[in-house]
Amino acid sequence: MGLLQLNFDGLRNLQPVDMVPSPGINVINGANGSGKTSLLEGIHILGMGRSFRTRQLKHAIQTDAPYLTLYGRLAGDPDAALGVRRLRASSELELRVKGDKNARLADLVQTMPLQLINPDAFRLLEGSPSGRREFLDWGVFHVKQGFLEIWKRARRALKHRNALLRHGRINPQELVVWEQELANWGGKMDALRRAWFTEFLPVFEETLERLLPLPGLTLHYARGWDKKRTLADVLEGSRQTDQQMGFTQQGPQRADLRIKLNKQPAIEVLSRGQQKLVVSALKLAQGRLLESASQRRCIYLIDDLPAELDEHHRLLFCQLLEDMRCQVFITSVEPQALRQTWQAHTRVNMFHVKHAGNGLSQLMPEG
Ligand SMILES: Nc1ncnc2c1ncn2[C@@H]1O[C@H](COP(=O)(O)OP(=O)(O)OP(=O)(O)O)[C@@H](O)[C@H]1O
Ligand SMILES: [Mg+2]
Incomplete structure (x- = not known):
């Protein structure tokens, strides 16, 4: 269980996202305001039908964009794809789960169990x-x-x-x-x-x-x-x-x-x-x-982990996470911070979110 592919369009400040994540750890680097949390938010909306940042999904639609579409393909079943679309002009959420256009929210949640760990989670x-x-x-x-x-x-x-x-x-x-x-x-x-x-x-x-x-x-x-x-x-x-x-x-x-x-x-x-x-x-x-x-296995979204955790505990946390062999999306503002943390056998993909000059940001894989 894990995402093989993600395609987002019209999400916050991100240019269309075409991401091939690792089944293991995915580190997303980028400066403040580049769009790291937005990427996690996109995955969260895809799996839960709601954002962890706003009650009103319209705020997640890119300024001036007519809609937000999120698509994800899951490992395992060849048809296991999820889609969520929210038009600016309508408050309805269009869902598609494994080809079913009449899917309900519970089907979405059932198909892709997610856990979020971010500074708000500590509330x-x-x-x-x-x-x-x-x-x-x-x-x-x-x-x-x-x-x-x-x-x-x-x-x-x-x-x-x-x-x-x-x-x-x-x-x-x-x-x-x-x-x-x-x-x-x-x-x-x-x-x-x-x-x-x-x-x-x-x-x-x-x-x-x-x-x-x-x-x-x-x-x-x-x-x-x-x-x-x-x-x-x-x-x-x-x-x-x-x-x-x-x-x-x-x-x-x-x-x-x-x-x-x-x-x-x-x-x-x-x-x-x-x-x-x-x-x-x-x-x-x-x-x-x-x-x-x-x-x-559930997918973990981890935003802004280092805040208030010392290095020893950060490392213990990462080891536990790694031992679970879950797919993880973890953000970092320090490009070097989460590079050496993982064991050699774990598959780690690094990504970078960079300002693209037009007010939007682009997600790119890092070598
Ligand atoms: N609907 C929207 N349309 C366009 N841009 C938006 C929209 N909503 C928010 N933004 C912008 O998206 C940018 C990315 O925010 P995001 O929180 O994802 O950044 P971040 O990389 O997580 O930053 P930080 O390191 O500070 O947490 C911000 O500059 C924000 O102003
Ligand atoms: Mg952030």
Whole structure:
């Protein structure tokens, strides 16, 4: 699993990109503002249908360009190609997955598992639970079959229950129907999340041990409702307060991963560099579990790695990444920085993004 070819057109400041990446490590060098992050962004949109930089994809379309098209061919299946197109004039995203024009976002995500490690990724520890829930569900979605369907049903039941709660006078019969639905699918979501977490935890601990031993660091899965009660019971018992709040306060929509050091929230006690290494271990562990559980490898996009990591830890990180034998796209502002890092047997392609003189940049392979 990996990209054999990439063609981008109309992406930010990049002239049409025609890239043949290595199945191993791809280093993208270039000055500030040359377009390195934009290249990673293109791969991210191709695999996830959304950008990690902007909520509105129109901003990624090159100024004055009528559209943005992204195409990628994957190794393995000869038809395994992905395409994403966004016209400036329309807010719709056109997707094509393995020749299927009616492909949905989930097909795209399923076909090309991606993990991003960039300076924002380190907000995973400090930010709201939604980022951690997304991280958790990425793992469950890729490793546990049927999760998406269950997740959709639970979300639908939650939407209906919330709508009724906001309605003022509640029709109890209607509420009971959606509560049963939510309790049923929410329980199933929890079971799959829990099963995934049981597999994930040892992989994370082993990864962290290699990167930065932190005795006392613990990772917990919190399902989103009272530990001792069933979801049906919790929903029934909290009708009144839920109605006052106008939403369902407990349930699978409140699940979280709790990271602590000696029982204190990790974010309050870890240094910046330690936080980055913990998040890196989480992200690398995702890919390692994916491989062992489903024999699929994910593609890593790594932007601006050196920031706040010392040389020793940067090297450890790169070694771990290399041992996973994943395809990696990693940017650097220092042309020499990531040249000698890799072992002799690893296939490394170097690329350079250079200003082309017309306000745009060009991606070129380096000898
Ligand atoms: N829609 C757009 N059309 C044209 N150019 C754009 C668009 N959006 C952003 N740019 C420009 O693209 C350039 C590349 O930005 P990018 O963030 O990819 O650079 P970078 O190489 O990652 O830089 P750094 O090393 O500072 O992180 C910037 O100069 C930016 O102003
Ligand atoms: Mg950048």
